Amino acid sequence: MSTITNNASGGNLSPEALSLKHRPRPVEALIYGFLFFCGIVSIFTTLGIVYELGKESLLFFSTPGVTIWGFLTGTRWQPQAGNFGILPLLTSTLLTSGMAMLVAAPLGLAAAIYLSEYATPSLRKALKPTLEVLAGVPTVVYGYFALTFMTPLLRAIFGKDTVEIYNTASAGLVMGILILPLVSSMAEDALSAVPNALREAAYGLGATKLEVAVQVVLPAAVSGLAAAFLVAISRAIGETMIVAIAAGAGPRFTFNPFQAAETMSGHIVRISGGDLSYNSIDYNSLFAIGLFLFIVTAAINLVSQQVVRHLKRNTQ
């Protein structure tokens, strides 16, 4: 007992020594500071991005002849002619991401159901990492896969007259393969998180495996599945390399997926790759596109959080 007291109070047994005051702990303060710094770095980065995008966009929108209304509703994007309408870039972005979701949503969900409900544990252990390897392939490889495999395939099926060499369908389909692991992995997590008690309840009522998977597990996981899809959509909208390589160079206002059309991200990467004079209207317009892209994906993320919260409340 006495040694403990001695250690704690530095050998002084007088009542003043039993102080409950704060003691300086420099290392702890240092580590706290470091952790705090790491925590707010991402916040400041985001703020910095918003500031930079906003500043340059403001310059763009204050250029004579450019209006926000014209930017949002114009069907031509011709910087040389002074036409800055985002719609051609937006439609092609929607085409490629829609095409990507057409591939990734059903296949990803099916793969997730298989992995979570049907595969044996050992098979799942082998399959899931393999699927995730797909996510590690550099997107530039996917881009050339689209150009040298998917495009010839589409041209062979639909005819060389219908399908242009650069087209949004090819880029979108391959982008679907790119985000497939993301969808299946997140969807599988959502399905696996459904408590086993629910599966047992359904099996106990004489449900078949398919009935359990589709009628019990899927509805119970709907909030996680919605989150998976929405994350995949914002990933597809922002994806750059595949569309830059395979979708075409040059904005075109079209809803035909077999025609070449440049997406928002594809346009930014092509123009900024050329020699562009700083502070020109071309240069500033890229930031307006970037800001628009940022707002769209941020809005999707916000909506997805609300959707997930709403669905969660209904299923729990």
Add this chain to the structure above:
Amino acid sequence: MLSSNIMPYAQSNIFSKTGEQEEAAGASGFAIEARNLSIHYSAFRAVKNVDMAIPERKITAIIGPSGCGKSTVLRSFNRMNDLVPGAHAEGDVIFMGQNIYAPQVDPVEVRRRIGMVFQKPNPFPRSIYENVAWGARLNGFKVGLGRPSMDEWVENCLRKAALWDEVKDKLNQSGLSLSGGQQQRLCIARAIAIQPQIILMDEPASALDPIATLKVEELMQELARDYTIIVVTHNMQQAARVSDQTAFFTVDADRAGMLVEFGDTRQIFTNPKDSRTEGYISGKYG
């Protein structure tokens, strides 16, 4: 999907299935019978050489210390153990004159006739109504001449589970909005909605407070008039209170569970034949 002769409520009055059950049990008078049953989880033998014949329309309690394989035996009666990777059974479980572990038997068909209520109430995240109706629909419940509507059937099952008066005004609310005891009775209503011949209950009251427990026990005795009930319980007083027959399991030296004694509940609790049974019920161990 199911042929009508084995679908209890496809042809006859579904509100009384007495005739069906007598037919089902056949001449033996036993609802289900384990013969030299051993159950393994991969290499581990969880239960060995169980022989027990469960009388029909009685409550049979399975008691014993933790790890003695009571739940394993219970879950082997409707092939729920099939869902555990690596689990397999040796020996026979005879139900309606057939070995449910015979290779041609579909476990889904077995579970449609042997329902189950679990330790933790596990209603589906759906409405109270849907919780009851889903299983019935799954099992080919059809509305037709001389048969009740689904609404009537749901009401009937909820009444039998002594839950109707508490939920009749909120059938569209989530089953998860109910209290634990109500949820468990909803699970019982859900189980009887598919008209099983046997209801397996795996510690159905262990997650409930004493009042809810009492309600579930009363309900079990009510249901035993129509159904064969097999209940696993940790609670010896519960076994003594509700059951007609009691099986006492224990763990052998090789860590496998085994059946020690099976007989009339009164006899097991007042005059056990085996010293291990006596030690357990008198609280000397376990």
